[in-house]
Amino acid sequence: MRADARKNYSHLLAVARDVVSEDGVDASMRDIARRAEVGLATLLRHFPTREALFEALLCTNLDALAQKADVLETSKPPGEALVSWFREGVAFVHSYRGVADLMASAHADPDSALYVSCATVHAVGARLLARAQAEGTARADMNGDDLFALMSALGWLDGQPAFAPRSDHLFNVIASAILTNPSNSDDKKAA
Known part of the structure; x- marks a missing residue:
């Protein structure tokens, strides 16, 4: 170019x-x-197309989210890495109103221009979750789909004016539901 x-x-x-x-x-x-x-x-x-525009817009952010997982994986204990990355993911979903719908549909549609980036984010989240599960700091009954769904739902919820004032509290409720020992999370301090 x-x-x-x-x-x-x-x-x-x-x-x-x-x-x-x-x-x-x-x-x-x-x-x-x-x-x-x-x-x-x-x-x-x-x-x-609109999808081509959103692919260009979102792929940069989704790629950064995947890279953040790599950094956290090597710099923090598994539970902290998972919750820190989850917070980043929720913030990303919240940053663009309606992106949760795009990501949810792209995640299940291999023909979508956003599929590869969404699948990458899903995979790194699942990897962080599996690492925390192996350590015993995350629930064993969750999988990457659950994590991706919770991230999307909480990001959407943060964008709703009635819930925005409680976003940190709601994040901590969800994080404590993901972790088996939430007191290990540095994100509790952020509340």
């Missing part, structure tokens, strides 16, 4: 990130183009 095309692409993504953060996944492609001060055709040349 030429330098000017790369610059336009990056600018469109930055504007799209702002618009989607404000309006959620129902943000208008036309509004994104208008706010980026380009024509709709220019936006569509870079992102021919």
Whole structure:
């Protein structure tokens, strides 16, 4: 990609990130183009579909979430790594209103442009969970699907105005349900 095309692409993504953060996944492609001060055709040349735009927007964040798991896995005890990563995942889901629906459907659809990134996040979460389970700090009756579902649900719930003031409390309730010994979690201190 030429330098000017790369610059336009990056600018469109930055504007799209702002618009989607404000309006959620129902943000208008036309509004994104208008706010980026380009024509709709220019936006569509870079992102021919809404899913292509969301793939570009979300894949960067999902890849960062997967990399965060690698860092936590080597720097924290298993239970703490799991809860820290889970908190990051919930924050990501919360950052874009409606992303929980996209991730849930992409997770089960190998034809989705988001499938690979969602599957990667699911796999690293399952790996962190299995590590904590092997140590005995996480419930044995959970699997990666459960963790992914809880992360998505809690991220969605955080975006609901009636529950936003209780988001830390709700996070701690869920974290204590995941862990067998929640007092080991550094996230209890954050409450």
